[in-house]
Amino acid sequence: MKISIIAFATIAAATLSASVVFAQEPIEPIKPPQSINLGMVELGKKLYFDPRLSKSGFISCNSCHNLSMGGTDNIPTSIGDKWQQGPINAPTVLNSSMNLAQFWDGRAADLKAQAGGPIANPGEMAFSHTLAIDVLESIPAYVREFKQVFDKDKIDIDQVTLAIAEFEKTLVTPNSRFDQWLLGKKDALSADELAGYELFKDSGCTACHNGAAVGGASFERMGIVEPYKTESKAEGRVAVTKEDEDRFNFKVPTLRNVELTYPYFHDGAANTLEEAVDVMGRIQLGKNFSRKQNAQIVAFLKTLTGDQPSFMLPILPPSTNATPRPKPFN
Amino acid sequence: MKISIIAFATIAAATLSASVVFAQEPIEPIKPPQSINLGMVELGKKLYFDPRLSKSGFISCNSCHNLSMGGTDNIPTSIGDKWQQGPINAPTVLNSSMNLAQFWDGRAADLKAQAGGPIANPGEMAFSHTLAIDVLESIPAYVREFKQVFDKDKIDIDQVTLAIAEFEKTLVTPNSRFDQWLLGKKDALSADELAGYELFKDSGCTACHNGAAVGGASFERMGIVEPYKTESKAEGRVAVTKEDEDRFNFKVPTLRNVELTYPYFHDGAANTLEEAVDVMGRIQLGKNFSRKQNAQIVAFLKTLTGDQPSFMLPILPPSTNATPRPKPFN
Numbered sequence: 001m002k003i004s005i006i007a008f009a010t011i012a013a014a015t016l017s018a019s020v021v022f023a024q025e026p027i028e029p030i031k032p033p034q035s036i037n038l039g040m041v042e043l044g045k046k047l048y049f050d051p052r053l054s055k056s057g058f059i060s061c062n063s064c065h066n067l068s069m070g071g072t073d074n075i076p077t078s079i080g081d082k083w084q085q086g087p088i089n090a091p092t093v094l095n096s097s098m099n100l101a102q103f104w105d106g107r108a109a110d111l112k113a114q115a116g117g118p119i120a121n122p123g124e125m126a127f128s129h130t131l132a133i134d135v136l137e138s139i140p141a142y143v144r145e146f147k148q149v150f151d152k153d154k155i156d157i158d159q160v161t162l163a164i165a166e167f168e169k170t171l172v173t174p175n176s177r178f179d180q181w182l183l184g185k186k187d188a189l190s191a192d193e194l195a196g197y198e199l200f201k202d203s204g205c206t207a208c209h210n211g212a213a214v215g216g217a218s219f220e221r222m223g224i225v226e227p228y229k230t231e232s233k234a235e236g237r238v239a240v241t242k243e244d245e246d247r248f249n250f251k252v253p254t255l256r257n258v259e260l261t262y263p264y265f266h267d268g269a270a271n272t273l274e275e276a277v278d279v280m281g282r283i284q285l286g287k288n289f290s291r292k293q294n295a296q297i298v299a300f301l302k303t304l305t306g307d308q309p310s311f312m313l314p315i316l317p318p319s320t321n322a323t324p325r326p327k328p329f330n
Numbered sequence: 331m332k333i334s335i336i337a338f339a340t341i342a343a344a345t346l347s348a349s350v351v352f353a354q355e356p357i358e359p360i361k362p363p364q365s366i367n368l369g370m371v372e373l374g375k376k377l378y379f380d381p382r383l384s385k386s387g388f389i390s391c392n393s394c395h396n397l398s399m400g401g402t403d404n405i406p407t408s409i410g411d412k413w414q415q416g417p418i419n420a421p422t423v424l425n426s427s428m429n430l431a432q433f434w435d436g437r438a439a440d441l442k443a444q445a446g447g448p449i450a451n452p453g454e455m456a457f458s459h460t461l462a463i464d465v466l467e468s469i470p471a472y473v474r475e476f477k478q479v480f481d482k483d484k485i486d487i488d489q490v491t492l493a494i495a496e497f498e499k500t501l502v503t504p505n506s507r508f509d510q511w512l513l514g515k516k517d518a519l520s521a522d523e524l525a526g527y528e529l530f531k532d533s534g535c536t537a538c539h540n541g542a543a544v545g546g547a548s549f550e551r552m553g554i555v556e557p558y559k560t561e562s563k564a565e566g567r568v569a570v571t572k573e574d575e576d577r578f579n580f581k582v583p584t585l586r587n588v589e590l591t592y593p594y595f596h597d598g599a600a601n602t603l604e605e606a607v608d609v610m611g612r613i614q615l616g617k618n619f620s621r622k623q624n625a626q627i628v629a630f631l632k633t634l635t636g637d638q639p640s641f642m643l644p645i646l647p648p649s650t651n652a653t654p655r656p657k658p659f660n
């Protein structure tokens with residue numbers, strides 16, 4: 001955590017003097033996470049990497065939200081238990097604490113509510129909360145660490161998801177070149193990148209992609225000016241609200257680290273940033289960006305890649321004779 | 331690498347004064363890796379964690395030789411592309427540089443020869459060496475890093491497997507309590523653990539499980555005194571030598587970190603160390619260990635758990651528009 005803490009200290013200092021500069025911009029620099037419980041983070045990190053929270057013993061949170069790869073799996077839709085094809089593109093876990101809600105349809109209010117979903121989803125980790133707790137309770141090193149962090153007699157799923165969420169709160173990516181520019185380093189961006197940012201604002205992209213996460217703050221219709229053509233059966237927010245007007249409304253994805261989080265859109269159908277910018281321009285804004293404009297916007301978007309979370313690979317406590325064994329093939 | 335280097339310095343110093351003690355023992359302390367190319371290690375670490383070396387973009391070396399879990403996957407046989415069931419238990423990558431050859435049947439002479447196998451195996455990563463090189467060549471950060479390390483015009487599979495092997499050479503686990511004891515710390519083991527070690531020697535286990543890796547130095551028949559009953563179709567060394575006398579001969583697995591590398595045997599059929607010790611005693615040595623003897627041997631085996639490799643989770647360079655995309659579902 002050392003690197004991140006130093007980076008944040010730098011930002012905090014710079015924030016004071018530069019607040020006037022970016023107060024007028026629709027995008028804000030990433031803020032350091034607040035009120036972090038470091039013991040809970042270390043426990044949550046282990047759980048995030050532990051495939052024993054899946055039926056097969058093969059799939060962990062990190063399988064589809066891979067922190068070596070921008071917090072995603074970089075495939076159109078994820079691979080679940082027994083190689084089931086997921087229904088939707090895995091959103092990045094990076095900066096996800098800033099989202100107004102979790103999942104593309106916002107069906108989880110926060111990271112804690114999200115974390116329990118995949119564990120028990122038959123198409124993803126295919127386990128159950130009860131079985132996951134049985135595994136953890138059978139491992140003395142986990143029992144001790146939960147006791148230390150939560151001081152309860154027994155492990156329960158609330159503790160598990162709280163710890164995972166606390167780790168995820170630390171997965172922010174400060175210090176992108178764009179944030180450096182916002183914070184006063186005027187040579188942090190090239191002329192083309194700046195031109196791309198101006199286009200991004202002037203074209204209306206910032207109506208939805210704004211704030212510290214450059215997205216994540218609202219649900220919006222995919223296909224405002226013209227319908228979006230897709231093979232995907234996902235209908236978005238309507239699954240939660242049951243309101244017809246929410247059909248094809250999806251949570252606006254963050255554009256932080258968008259260079260790393262390909263392929264794009266809820267169906268993962270856009271392989272490149274150029275394609276994603278082109279489609280967004282046409283179906284959301286009714287704009288046909290020229291090749292040069294497209295390249296400038298893409299150049300701007302690549303300045304949103306921040307420092308990736310940096311930490312030691314966690315070493316997991318071993319199972320014991322009492323630990324229920326994974327069932328990968330039945 | 332800092333922790334490991336300090337640990338090795340300590341061992342090296344202790345080795346001088348304690349060499350007389352363990353010279354008489356059939357097990358030797360783990361030695362630090364020699365002549366390591368650190369640039370190659372850093373590149374190999376990225377490749378080891380990169381699922382883009384698989385057809386699906388989902389399976390990396392670390393998927394089945396998970397460095398959070400003793401360098402194994404802790405399931406009886408591994409999961410390959412499209413959830414194919416592997417034919418054999420994934421051996422630990424930890425201390426594997428000390429093996430006389432790689433794979434259970436020794437069909438790869440060394441780690442470099444091993445590393446290319448799973449990438450191109452249709453049942454594992456299901457890719458090809460040519461396709462893997464195409465991916466790497468499309469990623470400028472990889473091209474630069476290969477150029478820096480190997481100073482060649484193009485990336486080839488020899489460089490890829492050399493780098494992975496160089497990283498794997500660093501995956502040794504010094505400083506187990508047993509090594510501390512060998513090196514002169516006489517209170518590092520309990521009376522039961524010492525009794526287990528004496529039993530381990532006196533019963534003949536060290537005929538095969540000896541040296542620094544406590545195994546890995548020979549091929550031996552599975553089922554010397556009585557036949558081993560298994561569902562597995564693996565026939566071991568005969569697949570390489572075509573000699574009938576090598577049928578059911580397998581490379582003796584290392585017992586280093588055996589507490590972490592469950593389940594046991596080439597078929598992964600033994601879930602617990604108690605079961606593994608019992609079966610080995612009966613079918614290899616014709617011995618029925620009492621419950622107390624079994625517990626003492628198990629207690630000794632658990633002292634072979636060493637310091638696990640400790641390093642930052644690698645951040646992988648992103649794909650570009652030119653990078654061939656993974657094909658997880660076709």
